[in-house]
Amino acid sequence: MVDVTKHNFSDIFPKIEYAINTADFISIDTEFTGLCYNDSCKPSLFDSSKQRYTKLKRSVQNFTLCQIGITTFKGNVSENRYLAETFNFQLCPLPLGTCDPTFSLQASSIRFMTKYKFDFNKWLYEGIPFLNQAQEQQLRIDLENGLPFNGVDGDVDEHKLQEICSFVASWLPLAAAGDSVMVPIEKDEPVTAMYIYQADIRKRFSQIWTSLDPFGQVVVKRVDPEERENLELEFRGSDKEHQERQVLEMLGFTRVFRLLTKVAIPIVGHNLLMDLIFMYEKFHKPLPESYSQFKQDMHKLFPNIFDTKHIAHSLRNRLAHLNLHAARNLQDLYNILHSQSIMNMTLMQPSVDRASWSGNQEQIHQAGYDAFLCGCSFLRICHLLHFRNVNSMNVKACPFQAYLATVRSFCNCVNVIRAMVNHVKLNGDEPPSQRPPLIHVEVVHPGDKLIAQQLVGWFSMYGTVDIQMINQKQAVVATANFMTARDIIYQFKGHKFIKVSKYRFWEHSPLGKKVFIGSLVLASGSCILLLMNALK
Structure with a gap:
């Protein structure tokens, strides 16, 4: 892994350019100074795709990238191996002209990076600058x-x-x-x-x-x-x-970003929605207000995006024998896919040779190392899927384009955590929600009041939940999966303080009730007019 700072960036840039231009696919990972700018930006199971984009946009505008990792993978079919070149970029915005960027630091994110021995001195003293188009024009x-x-x-x-x-x-x-x-x-x-x-x-x-x-x-x-x-x-x-x-000096890493947008080869990440939004804002141009505009622009920049988090989630039932549901993070996914039992499942799995790498660089949550893990995991999934139903005697080394055709259905699907949808589609209509129906809660006794934190305490023991209060006597509960929803409805059946049932918009929503009553009034009026005309 090559550690790239502002002191060696110019010297290494030709090597970076060659690696990008000759790669079959590229994996990325980022580290940033904060995740959630304030309480209004916290993810919720009630979030639609548009709402989640708005929340992430607000956070990204207030934080900055401090590290980005890129690993290029170049295949050699005759030798059945891939050469992986990993670059770990330290990033830090610099002031020049009237451009003097400000950004926030979130204590939890800084503590997280400290836990994994992030080098803050290198970030601040040796970080590579970057500009988006608006900043470049102003400069x-x-x-x-x-x-x-x-x-x-x-x-x-x-x-x-x-x-x-x-x-x-x-x-x-x-x-x-x-x-x-x-x-x-x-x-x-x-x-x-x-x-x-x-x-x-x-x-x-x-x-x-x-x-x-x-x-x-x-x-x-x-x-x-x-x-x-x-x-x-x-x-x-x-x-x-x-x-x-x-x-040119102030553009810094933006030059690498522009190289990535020109090659139009697959870009791979793990749970990379926020990574993409960060890259758009910091290296391309200020984020648009419209979520659909962001999707259109992102698809033009990177027409082939793959998210290993989404792929692993989608395959956990189809490939249950791989135990993918046990992967809580990228390191888990890599370990599972590279375990001896899975390595023995399919023959001719391509090897990966790491260029310019030393043992002490294998540090989780270093962006370069995580990008390498992500790319290797993607390659392993491609091979397992491609030869899933092929007789072992017919398994042979194949070019990356053959793998790409196998995973085409996952292209441009990006994972979303804790929302109404589990992924977004960057080049098409939004996927339907696969979350369970909402749950309606109301008090049994008219004099009682609901307390949101108490509901969370009661329901969270059955799984992940979010609460929205309708008023002091009614609330709506969103659950992460059908098992959680089923258990809550079953366990609280006949509860002495609250009544729990499936949420029905026309019955439980104040707006739904008004629309329903209005529709009845309108329908009744129409019937009366028709009857009067008939009598005449």
């Missing part, structure tokens, strides 16, 4: 207007700048045209400060020109008006190149 405007450093004014010591200007003002009357002097600036000054000092001196004194010597020190030269004009013309030409270099 170019700032550079055109000569405002490249507004976001980093903290690097500049105003008292020091005044001292430098005083030094130049005292030297200038004694200098002849062509004379130069080095400005006394400490070597440990930030690079951005050096450029600001240089630009500011040039603006304040029309008889001089400034430049940086090979050692990064500011040199002031006295020039005549004609030479000054020629130098400014020359600078404007070279400044365009300098601005492009600045933009």
Whole structure:
């Protein structure tokens, strides 16, 4: 696994580009500074796809990515193996121009990353910058207007700048045209400060020109008006190149993201809905208000997305012998699929060779390592499904495109946790809900009141539940599976405090009751009119 920081990004980029352009498929994983921005963003079993997108959008806009892992898989059919190149990118937004991103840190997420030995120093000191399209456009405007450093004014010591200007003002009357002097600036000054000092001196004194010597020190030269004009013309030409270099440097990881969108090969992740929303917001453009617009855009960016969480969930009954239902997370799924018993089920399972890898990099919840686990799990599932009904004597090494045809039904289906639907479809209509019917709860005695936390305490012992209060005497309960719903209805039948039954919209919803009564009134009125016309 190659750890990529802002210090080695430029050197490694050609290798990253080649790995992406030659891959059969790519797996990804991300780590971020928070998961749920506030209580209104918490997932609920009552959430529709649109509601979940709105919640995730709000959280993603307030947090940032701190790490992204990419593993490219290139197959060799003749040797029945895949070469996996893993890159672990440290990411940290940087200020430049008027672009000065802000983001939140969620204590639980930071504690989680600390538990798995996340290197916060490397993140903050060596993180690669990134921009979306809107930020890139604003940066170019700032550079055109000569405002490249507004976001980093903290690097500049105003008292020091005044001292430098005083030094130049005292030297200038004694200098002849062509004379130069080095400005006394400490070597440990930030690079951005050096450029600001240089630009500011040039603006304040029309008889001089400034430049940086090979050692990064500011040199002031006295020039005549004609030479000054020629130098400014020359600078404007070279400044365009300098601005492009600045933009390229600030784009950082966005360059890798744009490579991913160009190759149009399968992108694989595990429970990756939030990963996709983060990538859209941070590397593409601000998230749209419309959920359908987000789906359309995402499908254009990545036309072939596979979610191993959704695939494993969908196959847990069809491939019950694999024990996939026991996989609580990505590491569990990888361990199950790579257990000796499953390895012996199908012959000719392709091997995976890891390039540039050392043993101490196998750390769960490092984005690069998780991306590798995800890609390997996807490959193993593809092989098991492809040869599921094939005689062992006919099993042979096959190209990745053959695997891809086998799992095509799972393409662009992305898992959703704790919602009305268990997945979303990025290139089509939303799937129907597979959740059990809602449960209606009401008090038995008119003088009693329902307490949401008490209901949670009663019902959660049978499984995952969410509660919505209709009023003080009625509530609706959503359950994660049919067994939980069945057990709650059965166990609370004849309860002395509450009455539990299946929820019926027309009977239990205040809106449903109004619509139902209105329909009756309208129907009755129509009948009366028809009868009157008949009598006439």
